[in-house]
Amino acid sequence: MATVAVIDYGMGNIRSVSKALEHVSGGSRVIVTHEAEAVLRADRVVLPGVGALQDCISELKRLGLDEVIRESVRNKPFLGICLGMQALLDSSAENGGTEALGIIPGEVRHFADQLRTIPASNGLKVPHMGWNQVHQVKSHPMWQGIAQDSRFYFVHSYYVAPASEAVVSATTPYGFDFTAVIDQENIFAVQFHPEKSQHAGLALLSNFLSWDGSN
Template structure:
């Protein structure tokens, strides 16, 4: 019995994700795996990732994991993290890469011309460090997490969902961007909960307890 499968396609710090999950769910079996059979057998699936979108797509396909991820996202409690959020959509400006088209929408780069704060200071890309996350609407994964709680980001691209209703969280850098989405059994975030201390661990704990319903 695999309680939580962490998808391993060679892109990301999977050890920190798995260790964080083991910390919040000591009685659960957490497996880091590149085996589609393990993903199919797992009760719930975590889809993390770091790096460039084209590389992630290439490695996902090279390991034969595309269909396993698509199938898991169709019927299991499913958590996407960072690139694991971006890959759910149709297309990314990063390398003109096609995503998995699980959700309609695109991934765009922060525009350099817009990267000025309220005082006129230039903001750096990538967006790196702590930032507030505001909850667009209630969701079980927000249980006991304060609106405006800070989470840790490292990214240069952000998602633009075709359906604005799937947004459940956003941040500002300097303009508002979607940082969390949810649809049915899918919840996905741009930030790194495994690097976000207490709030991130609470989010992972809520995911482990979540039954996959909105």
């Protein structure tokens, strides 16, 4: 039986993610774990998370999971969600500068800083909270059965700015078009919360459980 490991490093909505995966799991087994061995043995890995990136990175390092994540992204389908996406970049503007895992070149920026430079975005609230449209800029097995510009649930104050356009899989408009989804080899990483995005979100999680990591 194929196993999907949800990495539990004590931050946020792990249960919501595992419950949503179980809901669409079919033949897969969903485990929630912080054990390096269990993650390395799993067929697929999910890195969820909400909250502060600095705490996220220090907890991952404390548990020795940073190296496990580096290893996992090389050889199995890997899904990053929200903070679990931001953690993959080089660094974040959070707390005056936080070093992240450096798996995807680029940085994490604060929305308010960017919106201030756009006069037309006057009055846009931060956190960016609610159901917004996700515009797929290229085809990918993870988008199977999900309509172009489907709405997903977002709640975040920071967004990712990857160094290379080539890894941008989808964008979302909020004052400007920010990167909502990154795909790079076996990594698919989303800023929104599929586990809270009703039909579209469950469809994405279901696609992840059958995705072989290629595109």
